[in-house]
Structures are given as C-alpha cells and as structure tokens.
Amino acid sequence: MQLMVNGQPYLVDEERDRLLLWVLRDELGLTGTKFGCGIGLCGSCTVHLDGIPTRACITLLSAADGKEVRTLEGLAEIGANGEMVFHPVQQAFLDEQVPQCSWCMSGQMMTAAALLEKNPKPNAEEIRQAMDAVYCRCGTYHRIRKAVARAAELAGQSRSQLG
Numbered sequence: 001m002q003l004m005v006n007g008q009p010y011l012v013d014e015e016r017d018r019l020l021l022w023v024l025r026d027e028l029g030l031t032g033t034k035f036g037c038g039i040g041l042c043g044s045c046t047v048h049l050d051g052i053p054t055r056a057c058i059t060l061l062s063a064a065d066g067k068e069v070r071t072l073e074g075l076a077e078i079g080a081n082g083e084m085v086f087h088p089v090q091q092a093f094l095d096e097q098v099p100q101c102s103w104c105m106s107g108q109m110m111t112a113a114a115l116l117e118k119n120p121k122p123n124a125e126e127i128r129q130a131m132d133a134v135y136c137r138c139g140t141y142h143r144i145r146k147a148v149a150r151a152a153e154l155a156g157q158s159r160s161q162l163g
C-alpha cells in the first residue's frame with residue numbers, strides 16, 4: 001500500500017496487524033515518534049492522521065490507508081532560503097525550555113499542534129484539557145501549558161504578518 005507521511009509517498013507492505021508506530025520508526029526511519037507504554041495510555045507515540053491526534057502504538061497500518069500521516073519530522077517547514085523554520089509549537093517549547101528527559105515531547109508537540117490547528121486561540125482550560133492527554137513522567141505540565149499558550153501567540157503573530 002502507499003502511505004503518505006509528511007507529504008511524501010512511501011510504499012509499504014500491507015500485512016495484517018502491523019502497527020503504524022513500528023512502520024514509521026523501523027521501516028521509514030522516522031524515529032521522532034516515540035514508544036512509551038505501547039497500550040494507548042501515555043500519548044508519547046502521538047501522530048496526526050488527517051490532522052487528528054492518534055496513538056500510533058495501537059493504530060493498525062491499514063487505518064492510515066488513504067490518510068495523511070504527520071509526524072514530528074513534518075512539523076517544521078523549509079523557508080524561502082532553504083533554512084528550517086520551526087513550527088510555532090517547536091519554537092515555543094524551546095523558548096519556554098520545556099523538555100526535561102524529552103521522552104514525551106514528540107507526543108506533547110504533536111498534540112499541541114493538533115489543538116492549535118483546530119482551535120487557534122485556546123483558553124487556559126482548553127489547553128489543560130487537550131494537553132492532559134499526554135503523560136509527562138518528569139512533570140513538566142506547567143511549562144507545557146505555558147508553551148502552548150505561547151505557541152498560539154506566535155502562530156497568531158505570523159498569521160498577521162502574512163496579511
């Protein structure tokens with residue numbers, strides 16, 4: 001089957017019971033998506049399927065057929081001069097110095113990016129509710145919420161600059 005990941009088509013074997021997480025990591029080498037609990041609880045393996053935050057560790061490859069998969073590697077963009085331009089969520093997580101061990105961060109950033117795509121100006125409660133879906137064993141929740149609010153501001157500024 002053809003799998004679309006971060007705008008690129010990949011040909012992969014369509015075997016029954018293959019999980020999206022292991023195809024992304026082991027076959028496509030997209031190791032930005034992390035393995036945590038493996039049972040759909042922690043959220044560290046979160047990717048987007050047609051923009052919906054989805055736990056890749058419990059998602060069959062077949063569920064991604066005909067859909068656009070986005071992983072952490074697909075968040076940043078290439079600028080006009082070929083430079084990497086961070087997604088506002090990535091920039092805000094850096095600015096707020098969020099990561100501690102970093103294991104959960106891919107899932108946190110993918111969850112935050114999906115939230116801001118659906119709701120560009122979330123309030124504090126909406127941020128808390130969305131981000132509580134992903135565990136952080138290091139307890140960086142306060143910094144995560146601050147960074148998501150900052151990312152919403154950064155995204156708003158770049159929208160107004162674009163006109």
Ligand code: FES
Nearest residue numbers: 036037038043057
């Ligand atoms: S590794 Fe997928 S939810 Fe924990």
Ligand code: FES
Nearest residue numbers: 101102136137138
């Ligand atoms: S930064 Fe360590 S688990 Fe979140």
